[in-house]
Amino acid sequence: LASLGMMSAGIAHELNTPLAVIKGTVEEMRERGGALAPERVALLTRVVSRLERLGDSLLDFARIRPPARAEAPLRPIVEEAWTLVQLDRGARGVAFRNAVGESAVVFADADRLTQVLVNIIRNAVDALETLEEGVGVVEVSAVDVAVEGRRWVSITVRDDGPGIDPGVLGRLFEPFASTRMDSTGTGLGLAVAEGIVREHGGVIVARNRSGAAGDGSGQNGTGGSDTRGAEFEILLPKPEPGGVEQS
Numbered sequence: 001l002a003s004l005g006m007m008s009a010g011i012a013h014e015l016n017t018p019l020a021v022i023k024g025t026v027e028e029m030r031e032r033g034g035a036l037a038p039e040r041v042a043l044l045t046r047v048v049s050r051l052e053r054l055g056d057s058l059l060d061f062a063r064i065r066p067p068a069r070a071e072a073p074l075r076p077i078v079e080e081a082w083t084l085v086q087l088d089r090g091a092r093g094v095a096f097r098n099a100v101g102e103s104a105v106v107f108a109d110a111d112r113l114t115q116v117l118v119n120i121i122r123n124a125v126d127a128l129e130t131l132e133e134g135v136g137v138v139e140v141s142a143v144d145v146a147v148e149g150r151r152w153v154s155i156t157v158r159d160d161g162p163g164i165d166p167g168v169l170g171r172l173f174e175p176f177a178s179t180r181m182d183s184t185g186t187g188l189g190l191a192v193a194e195g196i197v198r199e200h201g202g203v204i205v206a207r208n209r210s211g212a213a214g215d216g217s218g219q220n221g222t223g224g225s226d227t228r229g230a231e232f233e234i235l236l237p238k239p240e241p242g243g244v245e246q247s
Contacts, residue, residue, distance in 0.1 A: 067109035081117035119189035127161035
């Protein structure tokens with residue numbers, strides 16, 4: 001029963017963002033008498049397709065299907081994730097920087113990676129909205145790295161918010177570890193993200209930046225440090241030359 005409850009809450013959590021996009025688009029259509037800009041129509045089409053894929057994943061629940069990985073440009077995936085977060089959360093008072101280069105490529109299921117980034121960026125936006133003044137910043141960057149003889153893409157999502165409570169940091173990717181159990185969170189977003197990254201053979205880690213509240217090296221990001229906030233790093237394996245990925 002506990003597993004069924006977690007699965008049900010996870011489904012509801014992942015449906016919320018695309019449904020919020022559809023609801024906002026329908027309201028926009030009503031205000032404009034049915035007319036929509038072409039880019040909004042394209043976004044609506046992508047979101048509906050995402051809902052269809054979520055439905056397919058439920059049908060495949062009894063037979064776990066591996067992610068459909070292929071080479072995909074990373075920068076558009078990051079932009080799509082930010083667009084979805086904006087439509088879901090509003091993200092007022094938050095500046096977003098996509099520092100991913102045009103040539104950055106990942107070997108991943110683009111739709112599931114978008115889901116991962118939505119969950120992480122959404123958490124950052126929620127944290128930044130607790131700040132009393134100023135404009136918070138969320139930045140996504142990516143570099144190729146080599147670790148223990150393997151090639152990886154390192155994707156980093158960082159913010160300059162209050163940081164992660166050190167009491168939660170060690171179990172951050174466990175279901176219901178969220179300290180924000182209200183109408184805006186189910187406590188499953190990061191658990192879902194970690195599961196998707198693991199399906200890709202990757203790793204996700206979270207840490208506080210220097211000067212963050214949970215870091216202990218500054219006071220609210222001031223006093224000897226000019227950085228604060230949280231940082232999530234996603235490591236995804238790159239296929240070996242010739243298109244064969246290491247297992």
